[in-house]
Amino acid sequence: MTNEGEKLIEQFLNAQRIRAHEFADGPALFYRLEKHLDEFRKQFKAITTRFSQEGAIDFTSNDILSFSSSGLLRKATDAEMAKYPQFPIGSCGSRVLDGSNPYTEDLEARLAKFHNAEECMFYNSGFDANAALFSTIPAEDDAIVYDEFIHASVHNGMQLSKSKTKLSFLHNNLESFRETLKGLSSTEEKLRKGDNSIIIALETVYSMEGDLAPLAALIQIAKEEFPLGNASFVVDEAHATGLFGLNGRGLVSHLGLEDEVAIRMHTMGKAIASTGAIVLTNTTVKNYLVNFSRAFIYTTAPSFSTMASIKCAYDLLESDETLVRQHRIQYLVRLLCARIRAIPLYERAKASGYLRVPVADGFEDKLLMSHIVPLWSEASDALSFGLLMNKITAYPIVFPAVPRGTKRVRVCIHADNTEEDINRLVACVDEWLQERFKDDKVLGVEDGIAGTWHDFGVIKGKVEPAKKAVPCTNEKELEETNTGETPEVATKLPEPYPIEVREFEVSHGKIGMQAAEIPAGMKEVSGLLGRELGPGPEEKLVCQLSEELLPSSSGGAAVLGPQSLPREAAYGPGWWPGGLLGPL
Template identity: 40%
Template structure:
């Protein structure tokens, strides 16, 4: 079965309502859960565990940005690193970091990562999501404030729920003036902030995972220092999408801007560009001691295993030795080519003029010295599902994103570029989306006998024919 048929079949099977067919004799616990899930099934919006595609499907979705996993380079580096350890190592950490799990190899790798990132210390944990939660759980003390960009990742949102901070305030996305307003309000409303007796933690991301835009970090740091000159306002930056992509040897946005001494906490992911697993918290010794004492997420879970740490070390060795420079350059070239070709494509020009779709990052793209690999194609709500189906039938995978992942009333197709994408892939992507856009414009103008796009008609036909 071709991938799009397999995906459609899997998706459709999970959207069938379950509560009406359940017997009253079944436990009420399960009936209530299915009723809650049916709310989303009715809209065809139940999240499913998607079948994995093979390399024949054109990839504009995966987090293998530098193609280290697809190429096998990270696997080979990992096996070499494991081999260098000999036979005298134990698979499990056999305890938390505060107990038996604080072994020498783990600490050695943390020291190497800290040195690569110009940080005082590093803490390896099981995932970047986990790291973000752990930081917010630990470093905000009672009475403190957490201020976060309104488009922050879900891990920040979960971290806010477990934090004891007294004030939790968002500010308009990537807007230094909006940040100033929130900080000034805190300072005015509570003299303890003005005196430096309470801290303000500012959560931002280097590259935002849905919008794909880069944080104006230098400007935000200047705002925080202006409003709170005592240094009680400090930044926590999530570098998930910049690690391995931008900065010296892929070290991230903070190092690209030379702001290592201005940022209290950096969280890096190893499961994206590094094609490994886990997350890394970069901080100083004061923050590290705070994490060890106050973060139950970290100290009540087992320490990372040796194979996990070995995979992280292998990835960082590829970065630090310059062995990923070609892929980093290719990724930037791919994004530049996409923008240039997009703006010259007649179908896209018409669709953009008609407001059927928009590509905010294409505006003034030539003025940016570095580009994000995440590029959202903004569409009208419900159109994201139609365009996703159209792309999938064309053997292109680029996922649709809608509320609540993005703000209500918005929707997009999230394009993720990789080193392994070719110019032919990009041309085919542009032509495929352009064809969909023209089809939708014809339908909207009433110039077609069809009222739904071809991809949706094909989906319904497959479903009616038993997916044959």
């Protein structure tokens, strides 16, 4: 195990230490908070802030175009700030007092023009922007209709909204969307007559699913169900910014639907590699937000350094560099999907429900794919920590960030990832599946295989096996989801078993981890897979991948899949760490 890996394990285990008893004689507030935290700690669910391993392969950050990690943006921002030596570094105040300045307002005008919008205004984060929009814009008799997987920030905004009607529809499901609108039209006369509005909340790229919204079809349905034009779309473009559209203008722009979307939100903290967010809309909405949005009025304006970095990021977007990086991401995502599907045990794992990659299904027919590739597995904890031990960062995503039963490791592709990075990731997944599948069954905790941290505790004799969940009989016992809605079906879990995490020793012997170095041969293998792709038509990109990387039409092994190479040559001998994932 690397020193960084040991620190990550130690950090995680320390976060599970039971602490409420230390506060029993102290203030009631702290004792209550610690008791609540202990319920998470007993189930190995307490989280902490994280740090990146030095030299690790990044499959988790939001640096989509690699503007930050490449140093491109830092160099440009330093030069931009040097042009204004007298400019105050601090924000100085709210923008409705003295926090605004010509530099910020000129940049807003430039970005509005770039995104083909009438107006642009800055917020301090995408979360703030979404929460502000949905807490400020909808009126009491307006209805909010939202995709069930909409971001948590929109839910926060809806909780503060005056709107009395808030309805979700099934994720990216056109029939469910239409039925939801039909229901509103038949029961709400003011909406049917066009006196009030339907505010429709979507993301163009869903951050935990990695899929794209069928935006054009949704807009057409809204027009059909509300022909008076009182259905207005508010679209979150956080993960589409920089990735889609000419020079990264977003999916709305790529589809030519700017005039069909009332409000767009683009974050500056992902592909733009800065902080903050912009709202793109018309003058009426902007003036309304300036006067009534608390997240705009009662907060400090963005600093000069933030504005300078955003300005420089858009300079980069408008260069040919962005086109090359956009195509590079499309290539790498398809390469990962092809390589995952070529793993010998993948179809068996998929059929058993142990591991599946939904975005890889039919990817050959998709003209556009996002940079997000979720690896769905209920053993995502173990997979993630195994990747970390091999200096690959990709973290597990669990409830309430995703629905129960859909745990996953979210893989985010970046423009500066390499073919070798993809090879190492796929090799880890392949080796992990081989650890799990023996003969005709999937090995579990009874065979010394830790799928979760709870299983790890069972194997080490610190935790009893979980009891079978019992149905709830009292509505108050139902746990709310992150959407604030009561689930239709829920179970009440038994009280967690007490665990004294301090008894775990972070050492090679106790945890069973071992050093795991990627062999030099990996570099030779990676040279067989794909090539650098410059700008070019997407059709050419798909064609090249179909010819070089996908399974043959006869159903045989992929031309360059791992099964076509000796295991020692492809992955090196025994470099998967035992401990967490293998027998203890």
